Amino acid sequence: PPCTEFDAAYFNSYAHVGIHEEMIKDRARTESYRNAIFQHQNYIAGKVVVDVGCGTGILSIFCAQAGARRVYAVDASDIAVQANEIVKTNNLSDKVIVLHGRVEDVEIDEEVDVIVSEWMGYMLLYESMLGSVITARDRWLKPGGLILPSVATLYMAPVTHPDRYGESVDFWRNVYGIDMSAIMPLAKQCAFEEPSVETITVENVLTWPQVAKHVDCYTVTIQELESITTRFKFESMMRAPFHGFAFWFDVEFTGPAVLPLNNGVPPSFVESSNSYISEGNHRKKRPNPSEALVLSTAPEDPPTHWQQTLVYFYEPLDVEQDQVIEGSLTLSQSKENARFMNIHLEYSSGGRSFVKESVMR
Amino acid sequence: PPCTEFDAAYFNSYAHVGIHEEMIKDRARTESYRNAIFQHQNYIAGKVVVDVGCGTGILSIFCAQAGARRVYAVDASDIAVQANEIVKTNNLSDKVIVLHGRVEDVEIDEEVDVIVSEWMGYMLLYESMLGSVITARDRWLKPGGLILPSVATLYMAPVTHPDRYGESVDFWRNVYGIDMSAIMPLAKQCAFEEPSVETITVENVLTWPQVAKHVDCYTVTIQELESITTRFKFESMMRAPFHGFAFWFDVEFTGPAVLPLNNGVPPSFVESSNSYISEGNHRKKRPNPSEALVLSTAPEDPPTHWQQTLVYFYEPLDVEQDQVIEGSLTLSQSKENARFMNIHLEYSSGGRSFVKESVMR
Numbered sequence: 273p274p275c276t277e278f279d280a281a282y283f284n285s286y287a288h289v290g291i292h293e294e295m296i297k298d299r300a301r302t303e304s305y306r307n308a309i310f311q312h313q314n315y316i317a318g319k320v321v322v323d324v325g326c327g328t329g330i331l332s333i334f335c336a337q338a339g340a341r342r343v344y345a346v347d348a349s350d351i352a353v354q355a356n357e358i359v360k361t362n363n364l365s366d367k368v369i370v371l372h373g374r375v376e377d378v379e380i381d382e383e384v385d386v387i388v389s390e391w392m393g394y395m396l397l398y399e400s401m402l403g404s405v406i407t408a409r410d411r412w413l414k415p416g417g418l419i420l421p422s423v424a425t426l427y428m429a430p431v432t433h434p435d436r437y438g439e440s441v442d443f444w445r446n447v448y449g450i451d452m453s454a455i456m457p458l459a460k461q462c463a464f465e466e467p468s469v470e471t472i473t474v475e476n477v478l479t480w481p482q483v484a485k486h487v488d489c490y491t492v493t494i495q496e497l498e499s500i501t502t503r504f505k506f507e508s509m510m511r512a513p514f515h516g517f518a519f520w521f522d523v524e525f526t527g528p529a530v531l532p533l534n535n536g537v538p539p540s541f542v543e544s545s546n547s548y549i550s551e552g553n554h555r556k557k558r559p560n561p562s563e564a565l566v567l568s569t570a571p572e573d574p575p576t577h578w579q580q581t582l583v584y585f586y587e588p589l590d591v592e593q594d595q596v597i598e599g600s601l602t603l604s605q606s607k608e609n610a611r612f613m614n615i616h617l618e619y620s621s622g623g624r625s626f627v628k629e630s631v632m633r
Numbered sequence: 634p635p636c637t638e639f640d641a642a643y644f645n646s647y648a649h650v651g652i653h654e655e656m657i658k659d660r661a662r663t664e665s666y667r668n669a670i671f672q673h674q675n676y677i678a679g680k681v682v683v684d685v686g687c688g689t690g691i692l693s694i695f696c697a698q699a700g701a702r703r704v705y706a707v708d709a710s711d712i713a714v715q716a717n718e719i720v721k722t723n724n725l726s727d728k729v730i731v732l733h734g735r736v737e738d739v740e741i742d743e744e745v746d747v748i749v750s751e752w753m754g755y756m757l758l759y760e761s762m763l764g765s766v767i768t769a770r771d772r773w774l775k776p777g778g779l780i781l782p783s784v785a786t787l788y789m790a791p792v793t794h795p796d797r798y799g800e801s802v803d804f805w806r807n808v809y810g811i812d813m814s815a816i817m818p819l820a821k822q823c824a825f826e827e828p829s830v831e832t833i834t835v836e837n838v839l840t841w842p843q844v845a846k847h848v849d850c851y852t853v854t855i856q857e858l859e860s861i862t863t864r865f866k867f868e869s870m871m872r873a874p875f876h877g878f879a880f881w882f883d884v885e886f887t888g889p890a891v892l893p894l895n896n897g898v899p900p901s902f903v904e905s906s907n908s909y910i911s912e913g914n915h916r917k918k919r920p921n922p923s924e925a926l927v928l929s930t931a932p933e934d935p936p937t938h939w940q941q942t943l944v945y946f947y948e949p950l951d952v953e954q955d956q957v958i959e960g961s962l963t964l965s966q967s968k969e970n971a972r973f974m975n976i977h978l979e980y981s982s983g984g985r986s987f988v989k990e991s992v993m994r
Contacts, residue, residue: 289816289823293801296808306809333811357815440654447657448667450694454718455650462650 275374278609282399286349292328298577304567305390306334308420308525311565313338315418319385322346324375324408325401329355329368331388336367343367344384348374375408384412388420394469395581396426396521398613398632400605402487403494419489421523427570428504428519429481430597431472432512437588464584467615467632471579472518474572478508480548484519484601499604506597514591516584517617522568583615583630597621606631636735639970643760647710653689659938665928666751667695669781669886672926674699676779680746683707685736685769686762690716690729692749697728704728705745709735736769745773749781755830756942757787757882759974759993761966763848764855780850782884788931789865789880790842791958792833793873798949825945828976828993832940833879835933839869839952841909845880845962860965867958875952877945878978883929944976944991958982967992
C-alpha cells in the first residue's frame with residue numbers, strides 16, 4: 273500500500289525521543305519482551321530475526337544477546353537513525369542490520385525464523401500497526417517460524433465510574449454556588465465524545481470481561497482487521513450507574529518453541545489465550561498452566577503506559593444486580609485515516625437500547 | 634487588528650469545556666479573583682464592569698454578586714454561548730450582558746468603571762491576551778477606573794534539576810545494560826528545545842529570583858509587550874549543576890479602591906509589586922504590609938495550573954557557590970504567530986558565554 277500523509281505523520285510521531293523513553297520505562301512491557309526473548313533463546317540462537325517497528329532497537333539487541341545470527345531492525349520513523357548509532361556503539365553492526373523504511377518497502381533477501389514486534393496500540397488495535405507485522409510475516413517468515421507475541425486478546429467490560437462522571441459533569445451543578453448546569457450537555461460531549469485512555473481499578477468493573485477480539489498472529493489477515501464485529505452479553509454483578517465500557521488487552525508469548533507447529537499449521541490458541549474462564553454466567557481469571565509469558569494491561573494487573581481505554585456514554589444507565597447488558601461492538605478503520613479507529617457500540621439493558629459512536633484519533 | 638487564523642485557533646481552544654474545568658478547579662486562581670472582587674465590593678457596587686475573556690462567565694457573576702450594576706462579559710470563543718445560558722439560569726440577564734466577539738470588535742456604548750480579566754498565560758505573557766485587556770482599557774475604562782488585577786510581575790531564577798535531566802538524558806547511558814548514549818543529542822533536543830511547564834520546588838532554585846518584567850495594567854502599552862528585554866545578574870547560593878532558568882509570576886489586586894488615583898495618574902507600583910526584597914546581594918520575600926491580595930505561581934506557594942515554566946539548556950553548567958550568572962533575556966512575539974513567544978537567553982558564567990533560543994508554541 274502507498275505511504276499516505278497520515279502514515280508519514282504517524283512515523284514522524286515516533287521520531288520524538290520522549291515516546292521511546294515512555295515505552296522503555298514501562299517495565300511491564302520491556303521486561304515481558306526481554307523475558308519472552310530469553311525464554312525462547314533455544315529457538316532464537318543462530319536464527320534470523322526481523323524486528324517490526326524497532327524504535328531504538330532495544331528488542332533487536334535483546335535478540336542479538338539471545339544469540340540471533342542476524343536481526344533486521346526495521347522502522348519507517350527517523351528513530352531508525354538513532355537505532356543504527358546504538359547498534360554501532362554496542363558493536364553489534366555485524367549482527368543487527370537497521371533498515372530505515374516500511375516493512376512494505378524494505379528488502380530482506382532471506383527468509384526469517386522469528387518476528388518480534390511491539391505493535392500494540394491503545395485498545396490493542398489503535399495505530400493499525402499489526403498490519404505491518406502481518407506484511408512482514410507474509411513476506412519473510414519461514415513455515416514454522418516464531419512470532420513474538422504470538423497471540424493477542426482484546427477484552428471489554430461494562431464499568432461504573434461515578435467519580436470520573438462527577439468531576440467532569442456533575443461538577444457544573446454547583447460552581448462556587450453558581451448553577452452552571454447549562455454547560456453540562458457540552459461538558460458531556462467534550463469529556464466523553466472520544467475514547468479516554470485512563471487507569472481504572474477492578475472496583476470500576478461491573479462484571480467479568482468478555483473477549484472482543486482474539487488475534488492469532490500466525491493466521492490473522494489484514495482484511496480481517498478492517499472491520500471487527502462482536503456481540504456481547506454481560507450480567508452486572510452489582511447495582512450501579514453504568515457509565516460505559518472499558519477495553520484492555522493481553523498478549524501471550526508462545527509459539528513453536530513451546531508448542532511445536534506441525535507442517536506450518538499453527539495450533540489453535542483460542543482456548544488457551546483467554547485469561548478468563550466461564551463459570552456459569554460469570555468469568556474469572558483462569559490459571560495459566562502452560563506458564564506462557566503474558567503481558568497484560570488489565571485493571572487487576574500492574575499498570576502499563578497503555579492503561580485502559582474507556583468509552584463513556586453521555587448519560588449513565590442505572591442497572592440492578594444481575595441485569596443483562598447486551599449488544600454489539602464494531603471496530604473499524606476510519607475511512608478518513610486508516611490509523612484512526614471507529615468504535616460503534618450498540619447496547620441494550622432494561623428494555624432500552626442505545627448507540628454510541630466514537631473515533632479514536 | 635484583524636482576526637488571524639491563529640486567533641481563530643486560539644479562540645477555538647477555549648470552546649472545549651475541559652480547559653474551563655481546569656481553570657475553575659484551580660482554587661488558588663478562582664478564590665483569589667473572588668476574594669479580590671469582594672475586597673473591592675465598595676468600589677464595584679453600582680458600577681459598570683467589563684470581563685475580558687469571560688469564559689464560563691464566573692468572574693462576571695462574582696462581580697454581579699458584588700453589586701455591579703452591569704457587567705459586559707466578552708469572549709471571542711464559542712464558550713460565550715454557554716456563558717449566556719449560565720447567566721440566564723442564574724437570573725442575571727438584566728445585569729450580565731454576554732458579548733460573543735473580540736474586545737477589538739464588540740461595541741459597548743458606555744464607559745466602564747472596572748475591568749476584570751484572567752488573562753495570564755504560562756510564563757505570564759504566553760497567549761498575548763494582555764493586549765485585549767489593554768484594548769478594553771483604552772476603549773472603555775473611565776479615568777480613575779479599577780483594573781483587576783492591577784499589577785503583574787514575571788520572575789526568573791537559575792535552577793538546578795538533576796532528576797529531570799537524569800530521567801530524560803542520563804537515562805540513555807544504560808538501558809537494561811545497553812549503552813544508548815548515542816541517542817542523547819536527540820534526547821536533549823526533544824526534551825529541552827521548547828519551554829517546559831512543570832512544577833519545581835524551592836530546592837531547585839539556585840538563588841533569589843529577579844524581576845524579568847513588571848506590568849502596570851494601568852499604563853502598559855501593546856507596543857511595550859511586542860519585545861521585552863531585561864538584563865539579569867545572579868549569584869548562585871550553592872555549588873550545583875545549573876540546568877536552566879525557571880519563570881513564574883504573581884499578580885496583585887490593588888487599585889483605586891485601595892490607593893486612590895489622582896487625576897487619573899496611576900500610582901507607581903514598581904516598589905510594592907515585587908514580592909522579593911534585596912538584601913545585600915540576595916533577595917527574600919518581602920512582607921506584604923498593604924495586605925494587597927496576591928495570586929502567586931511561585932515554587933514556594935501552593936501549586937496552580939500555571940505551575941512554573943522552565944527553559945532548560947542542552948548541557949548543564951557546573952557553578953560554584955557565589956558564582957555569578959549574568960546575561961539578558963528577550964521575550965518577543967513570534968512573527969509566525971503573535972500568540973507564540975520567542976525566548977532568547979544570553980548568559981555567561983565562569984568565563985563562558987551561551988545562547989539559548991526557545992519558542993513557546
